[in-house]
Amino acid sequence: VTERRILHVDMDAFYASVEQRDHPALRGKPVIVGADPRGGRGRGVVSACSYEARKFGVRSALPISQAYRLCPHGVYLPTRLERYAEVSARIHAIFHRVTDLVEAISIDEAFLDVTASQRLLGPAEQIARRLKAHIRAEEGLVASIGVATNKFVAKVASDLGKPDGFVVVPPGEEPAFLAPLPIGRLWGVGRKTEARLRDLGIARIGDLARFERRELEAIFGKNGGGLWELARGLDDRPVVPESDPKSIGAETTFGQDTDDPEVLRRTVLKLADRVARRLRDEGFRGGTVTLKFRYEDFTTLTRAQTLEAPTDVATTIYRTALQLLEQIPRAGRKVRLLGVSASKLAGARDHPAEQLGLFSKRDERRRNVERIVDQIRAKFGARAITLGSLVSRPAAKGRPRGGQDAEE
Ligand SMILES: [Mg+2]
Numbered sequence: 129v130t131e132r133r134i135l136h137v138d139m140d141a142f143y144a145s146v147e148q149r150d151h152p153a154l155r156g157k158p159v160i161v162g163a164d165p166r167g168g169r170g171r172g173v174v175s176a177c178s179y180e181a182r183k184f185g186v187r188s189a190l191p192i193s194q195a196y197r198l199c200p201h202g203v204y205l206p207t208r209l210e211r212y213a214e215v216s217a218r219i220h221a222i223f224h225r226v227t228d229l230v231e232a233i234s235i236d237e238a239f240l241d242v243t244a245s246q247r248l249l250g251p252a253e254q255i256a257r258r259l260k261a262h263i264r265a266e267e268g269l270v271a272s273i274g275v276a277t278n279k280f281v282a283k284v285a286s287d288l289g290k291p292d293g294f295v296v297v298p299p300g301e302e303p304a305f306l307a308p309l310p311i312g313r314l315w316g317v318g319r320k321t322e323a324r325l326r327d328l329g330i331a332r333i334g335d336l337a338r339f340e341r342r343e344l345e346a347i348f349g350k351n352g353g354g355l356w357e358l359a360r361g362l363d364d365r366p367v368v369p370e371s372d373p374k375s376i377g378a379e380t381t382f383g384q385d386t387d388d389p390e391v392l393r394r395t396v397l398k399l400a401d402r403v404a405r406r407l408r409d410e411g412f413r414g415g416t417v418t419l420k421f422r423y424e425d426f427t428t429l430t431r432a433q434t435l436e437a438p439t440d441v442a443t444t445i446y447r448t449a450l451q452l453l454e455q456i457p458r459a460g461r462k463v464r465l466l467g468v469s470a471s472k473l474a475g476a477r478d479h480p481a482e483q484l485g486l487f488s489k490r491d492e493r494r495r496n497v498e499r500i501v502d503q504i505r506a507k508f509g510a511r512a513i514t515l516g517s518l519v520s521r522p523a524a525k526g527r528p529r530g531g532q533d534a535e536e
Contacts (some may be wrong), residue, residue: 131299133252134367135240136222136274136282137259140291142236143176146215147205149268150279150303154203158184163192163204164383172381175207179291202210212236216265226255231367239279241367253296260294277302280363284313306336314358316351324348333359376412377400377420377469385424392463396449397442399468404442405468408502409436414470417445417451422465431455438474443494445470 131531139145143161148154158181162174174190184199194206216235223230226249229241240251240259256273263271272293274285281302285295297305311317311325311333328347330336335342336359344352350376357363378399386392396419407414415438422428431452437447449468 130243131277132243133246133278134279134282135242135252135256135259136276136279136286137240138272138286138290139219139236139237139263140270141178141271142216142269143207143212144178144181145269146212147208148178150211154178156180158186158199158202160186160192160199160202160204161194162207164206171383172207177202215269219263219267219269219271219313222259222266225262226259229367229369230450231369239282239367243443250255256301276361278361278363279365280315280358281305281361284309297361301424303334303337306359306361307332307337309333311336314355316354316358318408321348321351321355370529375469375471375473376403376406376410376414376419377418377467378406379420379465379467381465382463387458387460387462392453392466393450395466396453396468399466400446401442403468403470404440404445404498405502407440407473408498412470412473413440414445415472415474416453416470417448418467418469418471419449419456420465420467420469421453421456421463424462424464425463425466428465429456432471434472437491438472439470439491441491441494442498444491 142196144159146161147161148157157178159178160174160181161176162172164172167369172192174186174188174192176188177186177195181195181199181202184202186199186202188194195202204271212235220230220232220238223238223240227240227242227245229244231239233239233351242249242255245255246252249258252275256275260271260273270292272286272290274282274287274289274293274295276282276285276297277299281297285297286307287295289295306313309332311330312322314333314336317325324347325331325336330339336355339356339359341353341356344356346352348355352400356452378491380395382391382395414435416432416434418430418432420428420430435444435448435449445468453466
């Protein structure tokens with residue numbers, strides 16, 4: 129049996145690095161991504177930060193206000209997910225030059241199974257080196273890579289070398305590689321398990337590897353067997369190539385909590401427009417529309433509606449989401465976040481709704497209008513035309529205040 133060769137590729141400080149690459153003046157500076165578009169004191173959380181910012185104690189998921197206190201001279205930027213997704217797609221295209229077995233685990237992280245690629249492209253280590261060089265040369269970005277016989281060890285390896293990491297664990301050397309590392313590195317070891325292991329005098333993975341499987345099962349039940357395997361560097365999970373998305377969604381966190389019905393309506397329209405555009409771009413139609421609603425106290429509700437026929441028309445998604453919004457009890461409470469998504473996706477090409485007679489005449493007309501809008505945008509930029517100008521509505525007042533947008 130040939131040993132599997134798995135790569136874990138993880139981009140270093142991805143969002144911040146893309147910003148530094150796009151804006152050379154930011155290189156070498158503490159860059160914090162996730163800020164309110166209007167300035168550094170917004171209410172978001174840090175979605176990424178450069179290594180220069182980490183020196184000040186800034187980390188991902190820290191509230192921006194706290195980051196600002198730690199690093200007041202940092203450069204605070206709003207998240208530009210569309211831009212990062214674009215760069216991510218190009219990096220994925222580079223991955224696919226060496227194997228079709230690519231499993232994306234986030235926008236900046238993936239597993240690659242290159243076992244079969246070695247026959248044509250040489251040893252896994254060489255493939256990984258070339259990959260790293262191509263990403264640097266073509267995208268100006270740094271990837272940390274771990275090479276091992278399985279996902280778990282490859283992931284630990286890529287992480288260990290960061291930043292600019294390149295760590296190869298040769299077959300058979302997994303237990304020795306893992307032995308000196310703290311047990312917190314094991315998958316599935318949360319704070320509780322870690323505390324219990326420490327009580328037993330187990331601090332490093334090597335300490336754990338000395339136990340018999342049944343001893344660990346006696347202490348940790350079913351999880352004991354998993355711990356025993358990981359401690360020896362055993363992990364037979366396959367790399368599962370990406371499949372079609374399960375849902376396509378967009379959401380907005382308001383710059384200021386609001387109960388203004390006109391702001392809510394316009395936001396639902398904006399989100400529906402983004403979702404529909406992505407559906408059309410990616411060749412899908414959604415059969416179910418879901419509205420996500422977060423109150424100012426963070427309580428979150430979702431309401432879903434299945435459509436008569438799958439759609440990629442913004443107006444249809446908008447009208448459905450608006451009906452869902454009306455079902456949500458508001459009683460004077462303000463809204464912090466709104467999200468719209470489409471799920472039960474069907475490929476537009478596989479199931480042409482028109483041919484099945486499922487697309488209503490009205491949907492078809494709206495769809496044609498939106499196609500024209502797509503073309504205008506492609507030619508003159510996204511801001512050239514808004515769907516709002518095409519959808520009937522009550523008199524408008526004010527625009528939604530600047531908030532934070534995120535895409536699923
Ligand atoms: Mg990363």
